[in-house]
Amino acid sequence: MFDETIVAVSTAFGEGAISIIRLSGSEAINIVNKVFKGKNLMDVKSHTINYGHIINIEDGFAIDEVLVSVMKSPRTYTAEDIVEINCHGGIFVTNKIMELLLTLGARVAEPGEFTKRAFLNKRIDLTQAESVMDLIQAKTEESLNVAVNALDGRVSKLIKNLREEVLSLIASIEVNIDYPEYDDAIVISKKILKPSIEEIIKKIDEILEVAKTGKILRDGIKTVIVGRPNVGKSSLLNKLMREEKAIVTEIAGTTRDLIEGYINIAGITLNLIDTAGVRDTEDVVEAIGVERSKKVINEAELIILVLDNNEVLTKDDIKLLEITEHKKRIILINKVDLESKIEKNKIDNYIETSMLDDDSIIKVEQKIKEIFELGDFKTKDLTYLSNSRHIAKLNNAKNSLTESLISIENEMPVDMIEIDIKDAWIFLGEILGEEVGDELINELFSKFCLGK
Ligand SMILES: Nc1nc2c(ncn2[C@@H]2O[C@H](COP(=O)(O)OP(=O)(O)OP(=O)(O)O)[C@@H](O)[C@H]2O)c(=O)[nH]1
Ligand SMILES: [Mg+2]
Structure with missing residues (x-):
């Protein structure tokens, strides 16, 4: 108190x-x-x-x-x-x-x-406390369900169960250390510890697999629309949002700063960012905008690269195609209502769109669903780990257990093996907030709103 x-x-x-x-x-x-x-x-x-x-x-x-x-x-x-x-x-x-x-x-x-x-x-516990914030910030039915389940203590239970299994491993080692005559230590670790550790790792892998979806449900997908000036990026943002959020004009270089909006596709929030058109420029204000666009490309999880059907590919287009190559991306050849001058043979895997045609938007949404395999999520009965902090700690726990397997393989003394298993136990405890310091606690809660 x-x-x-x-x-x-x-x-x-x-x-x-x-x-x-x-x-x-x-x-x-x-x-x-x-x-x-x-x-x-x-x-x-x-x-x-x-x-x-x-x-x-x-x-x-x-x-x-x-x-x-x-x-x-x-x-x-x-x-x-x-x-x-x-x-x-x-x-x-x-x-x-x-x-x-x-x-x-x-x-x-x-x-x-x-x-x-x-x-x-x-x-x-800490997972429940963190889910309070997730609940407040939920933007879709699905992310709300994920948060409510976590608040209900379902994530805690998942982690607690794992932690108990790790604890019983530690207990069996302790018995072994205390009574060395009990049996041959190496035999014990190979016969008893190894399969149990592998079993726990398997469970962690399953949770991490589901967590990929959980993270998308909670955090959404950071999506950036890029392209040369005047290709129709802001028009696309407006169409996807069903709102005139960004200014659209026939003047190249209209968007100067990043414009943000949220849309909901199959229960997933897309955090959409419209950027200033990328081109080599002398204009200082525009140049700053271009620099920012490059930065957001790096941070984005999905790139929508817009090209102009009505013009031949330029150096800037090629450069954008290159720098986004290793990202999840959708290439749009836009303005297909106009005469085609772009060299389509130089681009693969593109969608043809016109912002004057609403079917184009449906095509783009469909493609996003495909890329992220967004279907129907069973958020009501499934427990998702969704928070990056939890996912990172669970990965740490898995790595420690993997280390312990290597030690067993190398016939290391049991107390060496035990160190790694204890680390796994601590990492799992950090998820629940049982092994964390004041600093982290203060930082986590400082992100809350006043009065919560
Ligand atoms: N014909 C045709 N015109 C389009 C299409 N998409 C956008 N436009 C027009 O192209 C012009 C530029 O559109 P914007 O959406 O402002 O382009 P932008 O890529 O955001 O441009 P910047 O902000 O300058 O980088 C506007 O006049 C739009 O009405 C399309 O599919 N077909
Ligand atoms: Mg624009």
Whole structure:
């Protein structure tokens, strides 16, 4: 438990019907009670909602008419006493109540601090805490399902089971070390340890395979539209988004900066980025845009390279074809409604499109589905590991186990083998947050929104 009682506005900032001010900590009820006119909150039952007014202490005037929820430890979000004030959603009134609570001894919560307390108080583990953020940021039904399952503790269970299996390996080694006369150590490691380790590695591989989809479901696919100026990149972005998001003109060099949008294809979020046309240029502003485009190409998971059907291939086109060669990409020969001048024989695997024709967009979407094998995802019953941090740690655990197999093969002493197996156990623990330092914890939670 923590000494300080924290407070934050948990609803989005701005004018709205209601705002919720949330407090957590041992003084939460006491603090609100001092400015609440209604029932004595110290005496009300846990998990009740109480009608009354928030009163200015100095003059006794009501600041707002409110509903106050009182939830007593331990069955609360943070496992501490929690009070939530439902006030009217004006910026001024919300701030005024916040100020009042601060003068009474509450401290402003840091981003994610409520969830962090839930974790530190051991109500949830780290995978569950992280899934709270995923849930808030979910943009599709599928990514929401993945997050809800993780919040439910399904990812934890998966990892905990693996970890128990690793632990029983360690236990069997310990027995062996303690009673060397028990049997021949090398025989034991080869006959007993090896198959068990291989079995665990197999399970990890299966989880990692499913995680590929999980990661796409959670993070979406970072997609960049590139091409020379005026080939129709912004037109494509607008068509895919069904919205006039980017400015389209017949002037080459219209898009100067990166333009971003999100679309949903088969339940997967595509983070689309429209870029400034790439060409050798003297224009400083345009040159900066071009540099940025090159950078985003490197970071992208999918490139849509747009070429102009109505013009012959230029040096810039060739260069773009080259630099995107090793990426997942879709090549569009656009403006097929116009006369064809492009040398199609020099390009393979392209789609012909016209932004004047809606079928072209369906073709592009179909191609994206094909490339990423996007079908129907069973997000309701399948547990996906989706978070990069978890996937990385699981890979680490796998590598440690693989190391231990090599040691067994080389007939190393058992305590050497045990070191690698223990590492695997620690890596799995890091996923659950059992073996992680303060620094990581602080960083993870700082990405949360205020009041969560
Ligand atoms: N005929 C025809 N015109 C198109 C097509 N696609 C885009 N255009 C036109 O081409 C011009 C340039 O389109 P944009 O979408 O702005 O091209 P861009 O690639 O974003 O250009 P920059 O931002 O300058 O790099 C506009 O006048 C569009 O209306 C197409 O398929 N057929
Ligand atoms: Mg443009």
